[in-house]
Amino acid sequence: MFHPLQVREIERLTDDAVAVTFAVPPELRAAFRHTPGQHIALRRSVDGQEIRRTYSICTPATDQPVLVLRVGIRLVEDGAFSTYALKELAVGDTVDVMAPAGRFTLEPRPGRFVGIVGGSGITPVLSIAATLLAQQPDARFCLIRSDRTAASTMFLEEVADLKDRYPQRFQLIHTLSREEQQAGLPSGRLDEARLRSLLPALLKIDSVDGWYLCGPYGLVQGAERALRAIDVPRTHIHEEIFHIDNGTPTAPAAATPAHSTVTATLDGRSGSWPVHDSESLLEAVLRNRADAPYACKGGVCGTCRAFLVSGEVRMDRNFALESDEVDAGYVLACQSHPVTEKVELDFDR
Structure with missing residues (x-):
């Protein structure tokens, strides 16, 4: 079910991305409580056609009396909703929002967890990490993220804040694919071969209780293959795809039976x-x-x-x-x- 929510804040994150915050009225707070990692669907009408898009919640899941929902939206070429969000949406506007859904989630519990993300894939993992570290003093989180350039990196300040608040329990490894860094990993994509050599050098693999992979199809699939190659159980791997390439395989077409x-x-x-x-x-x-x-x-x-x-x-x-x-x-x-x-x-x- 959709509910009209008012836009409380729009923050420019990069040249092509914004964070949109919705205010949730008291009567809807129970409906919009979310588990870290969930997403919401946004709806608008264009020329009489209904358009729906899903965006992950980056807000920590807390019990604060004032509930807000914040999502990250990156501009997609010819994107009917992302173009509207970056160029037309304004504070005070009302948007139809569906209650949180999705199973790419982590209920806070003690343990060691790792996120491998690319680009806007940081959005749900930010909520997962922030909630986990705030609610579980015996939990640790390692974030391995890949972005094209420093200027295109979403939620830089929020991730830096996690490093400052939890220096002993939050680890950050950041690589850029199209720009050299003064410190840290050499530039280049986080592909399967690189992750297979990088992960055992960074982490004690068998001590990780859950792996959270989010981003473009190629990165997520490459990360999964790398993890399986180093004997990570499939049950420990959780995935969410943000971008589907046109070349992504589909099942062979078959005709619908007559009178189905x-x-x-x-x-x-x-x-x-x-x-x-x-x-x-x-x-x-x-x-x-x-x-x-x-x-x-x-x-x-x-x-x-x-x-x-x-x-x-x-x-x-x-x-x-x-x-x-x-x-x-x-x-x-x-x-x-x-x-x-x-x-x-x-x-x-």
Whole structure:
């Protein structure tokens, strides 16, 4: 469900990125409490067409009486929402905001944790690290981040503040891919080969309780392969993709069976509808239930996650569900196409 929230502050982070802070009124504070690492969906209408985009919350998850939500937004070429946010959005404006969602999260607990991020992938990991260090005196966090240049680096001051406040428990390794640094690591991308040699030199691998990878598809996939190569269990690796390259592989296309139908349960109500050829299950449901949950429609955010009660589907892409969720029967409705003539989904599970 969306709620109108007022923009309280807009802060320029870099030439192409801003932090937008929303004020949450008292009656909505319970709905907008978030777990570190979650995101919110923002909605606007352009020429009669609804546009939704998801942005991760960078605010620490605290119990402060005044609740605000802060997100980082980086300009995307021809981006319908990011262009609006950087060039038109103003303090005092109202934006439709969906309650926090997402499973790229860390409930604060004692242990050692590592974030490997690229570019705007810092946003959810900043919330994770700040909340963890504030709430768990026995926790440590190592942030390994990659940016193009120093000038393009988001949340420099916030990360510096973590170093100042927790010098014994927060470690920062920062590399730039297109600019030399006076100190620290040599410039260059954090690719698989570099991480395979770098990580064992920096950390005691088997002492890390959780790895949080966030950023562009190439960085996240390269980091996962590097971690698996040095024997990190898959259950210790958590991922969130921020940017999908056009060359990212998808499942082979297949025609929708003739007379295919989808039965969906949402908010306790069920219905059955036909699925048109090449149409996703989400699109079929949305034609009849405008309240069906979705945000990105790209297989990234996980907002449209549903349980496959019966039938068989093909997912084009999946960058949101963990392997254990898929094994348990969950699918992304925005990426799912029916393989059998009848498919049943449950959005309430």
